Amino acid sequence: MxxxxxxxxxxxxxxxxxxxxxxxxxxxxxxxxxxxxxxxxxxxxxxxxxxxxxxxxxxxxxxxxxxxxxxxxxxxxxxxxxxxxxxxxxxxxxxxxxxxxxxxxxxxxxxxxxxxxxxxxxxxxxxxxxxxxxxxxxxxxxxxxxxxxxxxxxxxxxxxxxxxxxxxxxxxxxxxxxxxxxxxxxxxxxxxxxxxxxxxxxxxxxxxxxxxxxxxxxxxKKIPFEPSVSLPRPTNRVRASFILRQSDIRKLKNRILSARPGLDRVSTLMIAAAYVWTTLVKSHGSSAEGEEEVLYIPADARGRRNALFDPPVPVNYFGNCLGGGLVKMEQRKLAGKDGFVVAAEAIGDVIKAKILDGDELLKCPENRLGKMERREKVFGVLVVYGSPKFEYKEADFGWGVARKVMILSLDQDNYGMLMSNSGDGGLVIDMSLPKERMESFASIFQDGLILRGKVYGESRM
Known part of the structure; x- marks a missing residue:
């Protein structure tokens, strides 16, 4: 109350x-x-x-x-x-x-x-x-x-x-x-x-x-402007936080490098997003032929020199300045035995091609309109909020840094994940899901961190 x-x-x-x-x-x-x-x-x-x-x-x-x-x-x-x-x-x-x-x-x-x-x-x-x-x-x-x-x-x-x-x-x-x-x-x-x-x-x-x-x-201008005047209540949704310890992150990186030794870069964002994405898909319990899943990774475009803005948008600009990358993959591939590896590889490719490259990040922004108009049919969309490099708990009103920051908007998305630093080298992943699916997600998340069979060496990253 x-x-x-x-x-x-x-x-x-x-x-x-x-x-x-x-x-x-x-x-x-x-x-x-x-x-x-x-x-x-x-x-x-x-x-x-x-x-x-x-x-x-x-x-x-x-x-x-x-x-x-x-x-x-x-x-x-x-x-x-x-x-x-x-x-x-x-x-x-x-x-x-x-x-x-x-x-x-x-x-x-x-x-x-x-x-x-x-x-x-x-x-x-x-x-x-x-x-x-x-x-x-x-x-x-x-x-x-x-x-x-x-x-x-x-x-x-x-x-x-x-x-x-x-x-x-x-x-x-x-x-x-x-x-x-x-x-x-x-x-x-x-x-x-x-x-x-x-x-x-x-x-x-x-x-x-x-x-x-x-x-x-x-x-x-063709869409009626009707801002919400009441707070939604996401009935049957539950929220939970999941920890990827530093040792878990090392193991997951090694799993990728063992399967794809030619990769030149395996980032924490890449493996965390891939692990949560595949766990979420598996938690559904079934996969249909041809059904497509989408992962969206927003990216800050400030300070990035590109063909659209030269000079670039200032890093202290107050407003909206987001680009991003879409990763699409068949549900059955994500739910398969090698789902984590293929997801991580695909995410890494998009990060390299669409996010790290300043020109590509804001290239053809009008394409966003095309996506809005087509509204492509996909089984699920997972949106990544936050970043291992973006610490938003630091606002200290005199009571210390925040114990926890929560984005309730995760409840309104198809699916969303909030990524933050745990303070000891690991990550905290916040999720909002229907109650029954959260139970399945939690079980698969923990089981997947227990590596069976082959023992992987320590990562040098």
Whole structure:
């Protein structure tokens, strides 16, 4: 049971610009008609209700306001035109705009929520800030882009929940905002501590990107703009975390190198994605002839010089800037005896050809429209969130780094996996699945780490 104490509106401090308008790029338009992203950041922190209400909440409100000074779009709104022939959508901040912060106290079991074993997914939605309703004026539908919730678990911990529209920015941008907010909060507000390279909001612009922007808008304007106004409840879904220890990663790399000694690069991302993908396919229990599975690996395109953007998009750009690679394979091959090896090899090929190569990463972005229109029939799609190199638990509000970060949006995907560092050289893999399938997945995941027969040597990677 979680009780909402208040929902308040937090404005930027005085002295900020009176208005800010940002057009949407094709990167942004891709997300116009998707559900929001829901993220939970759990912190170990022994705290009484009195301290929470009298000290922590006022500090969070003050530091959030100070952070908005540097991140005005977070307090803004997406304006979607009622007359799509006359204008395009835009992100707007004007004086008086604010962001919602909900304050709550929960009687849920904190340690149960942050555990690794399977837990009912529905309960986590008490910790997510409710969506702010859509409004209209004479020209636009108006959709807020961010809201937050601070929830106390008395004498045990605090959760900071985030609800954001992907149309404004990707997860890297959100993590940058959360780290800035955390640093300012930890400093007590006496000093405005933000990264040395503050956020850049100016949209990527080139002749090629303007052409693609127009193509995307011609497609997106035909779809009704109806942002979610209620939180979904993923009934019968459970969430669980799985550990790949450093020794497991070495064994899996050696398994690949023994089967494919000619490979020049075997990365942790490659073997982790392949292992989870094949385990997920096997957990279904059957494979049909010709059925196709898809793995999608998003990749950050910032700082990558390519034919579309030269100079490249700045690394501190706040917005959406994602490319990626698709790996497709027949279900029966993934479920077969050599499924892990062939999956890893295919993933490695896509990473090398489509992600590590800057030109290929953003080559022909209009092809995304073709995929949206065709909606190719596949049996399952697994989306990879996170990366072994991207540590998003580091936002420290003064309570230490996060005990656990959860993306509830995994519940809404066909399938998704969140990859994070375990802190001791291993990986944590978060999954959300129907309850019966999670039991099968967990069993296959653990059994597959026990190497039978041939003993593989130690990896030199």
């Amino acid at each position: 979680t009780t909402v104490i208040e929902t308040c509106r937090i404005p930027p401090p005085r002295g900020v610009p009176a208005e800010l308008f940002l057009p949407l790029s094709f990167f942004d338009m891709s997300w116009l008609h998707t559900v929001p992203m829901y993220v939970l950041n759990f912190y170990n922190h022994t705290c009484s209700e009195a301290e929470f209400h009298n000290t922590i909440v006022p500090n969070l409100k003050h530091s959030l306001s100070l952070t908005l000074k540097h991140y005005l779009p977070v307090a803004g709104n997406i304006l979607f035109p009622l007359d799509t022939a006359a204008s395009k959508p835009v992100l707007r901040y004007i004086s008086g705009d604010t962001v919602a912060l909900t304050v709550a106290v929960s009687g849920l079991d904190f340690d149960e929520l942050v555990a690794n074993h399977a837990r009912e997914a529905d309960q986590f939605y008490d910790l997510v800030p409710p969506p702010v309703p859509l409004t209209e004026d004479e020209n636009y539908k108006i959709a807020p882009v961010f809201s937050f919730q601070a929830t106390l678990f008395p004498s045990r911990g605090i959760c900071i929940g985030v609800n954001f529209q992907h149309t404004l920015c990707d997860w890297r941008s959100t993590v940058g905002f959360m780290k800035a907010w955390a640093m300012i909060n930890k400093s007590g507000g006496d000093k405005v501590l933000v990264p040395k390279t503050g956020p850049v909001f100016e949209k990527p612009d080139s002749e090629g990107s303007r052409r693609v922007d127009g193509m995307f808008w011609n497609k997106m």
